[in-house]
Amino acid sequence: MTLKAVFQKWTERYFSDEEAVILLIVLFLGFAVIIWLGGMLAPFFTALVIAFLLQGVVNMLTRRHIPEMIAVAIVFIGFVSLMLALAFLLMPLLWNQLVNLVLETPRMLSSGQKWLDELQAQYPTLITPDEIQNWISMVARELSMYGQRALTLSLSSLGNVIGLIVYLVLVPILVFF
Template sequence: MTLRSILRKWTERYFSDEEAVILLIVLVLGFAVVIWLGGMLAPFFTALVIAFLLQGVVNMLTRRRVPNMVAVAIVFLGFVSLMLAMGFLLMPLLWNQLVNLVQETPKMLSNGEDWLMNLHTHYPNLIKPDEIQSWISSTAKQFTVYGQRAVSLSIASLGNVIGLIIYLVLVPILVFFMLKDREKLVNFVLSFMPEKRGLMNRIWNEMDDQIANYVRGKVVEIIIVGGVSYATFTFFGLQYTALLAVLVGFSVLIPFIGAAVATLPVAAVAGFQFGLTEQFAYILIAYGIIQALDGNVLVPILFSEAVNLHPVSIILAVLFFGGIWGVWGVFFAIPLATLLKALITAWPRSLHDTSVQEQP
């Protein structure tokens, strides 16, 4: 059997349906637009994601007999109010704590050096002095590099203030019109699709609720985990509470890895502030309880209808889509992996097989 015949049979099996070919073209064009024009169309995609999240709240209000325009107005004003509160209250607090943390970094490194030296004194065979100096110099060098990057980033970002203002104005406007004219926009997109849309409708119906539940559930999870972490850190008097709580909240975006990564700064700040005391142990125990409740109680409640994906598939999806689209790719890694799984499952296959002869 030649390669040409193999390709022909494979094409006949998977692309004999006209709708399958059209769907493949739509998917390829969609991914191409996002990959090559993602930076240019970032306000549009951001507004699309936000509108997708808010549409569930609009639907909930309309099911309670609230007029559509009134529901859209309520949801949109709530969204704008939340963004203003974050911009004027949360962001300055996070920035101040980040600046203070950077300023305290040399002192933390000095305390870490003293702690390692004391550890060497008590356990001389465990760590050698040259290893301690090598670790300290390497850490200091890394902090210097990160500091230079942060400074260069902040200086470069000064020239993008106008672009940021335009971004902040365009996104709310796009969100409003996407909510207000949702039916018109959906019908406009469908007008370019073929009349026969059995495969597309089947995949969309399978994915719509799952993606919506996942995205909204992930937002709720970030808020709950971040809020509980903030209350816990405040109770124990931990420094940089808001900054660490936001970090812990957003760590849930990366399955399996995020919780482990977020543990390092929490343990570092607690260790430098309290030392190896009972207070330090209590903070780590409380943080471990938060992570355990998140993984064993909150996640099953929020994602009870999530598609069953193998952990290897999830990690590969996070690495692949995160490498392409950064934070957005990490956020949508599981929905996109679920979409690929649904496509593979629902993709039409020809029942005709020329290699099998009909038996008399």
């Protein structure tokens, strides 16, 4: 049996049913739309998953004889409260940690330099002052490179921050609907 005959038999067997062909076309178009518009539809899909997960909590409350509208309101208010708590409580803590790191960096560097000087004083035959200067200049180069990367990353992530804000506003609205 030739390859052409095998392929022809296979297509006749599986694609003679028009429902199978329509299913294949719908699946192909659905995947194409998701891949092509995935970035724009991501908040919708996120809200869909979160709404699906929150529906279990609503079902649990309705089994306990709480009216469905009140259960939906309780779950939605709890979800929005959790999102706002994460946004307004966690973000300032992260910001303070970042500020403390930036403020402590010079002290840590001077402490490291003092440690290197003590190391050179304890072992003058093993570590020369030139080696210490080379180490310090290498650390300074690395830190300046990391600083440039951090600045570039912070400027390039501005779009991500705007996207996060869109998520914080759009996802709870989509979960509600």
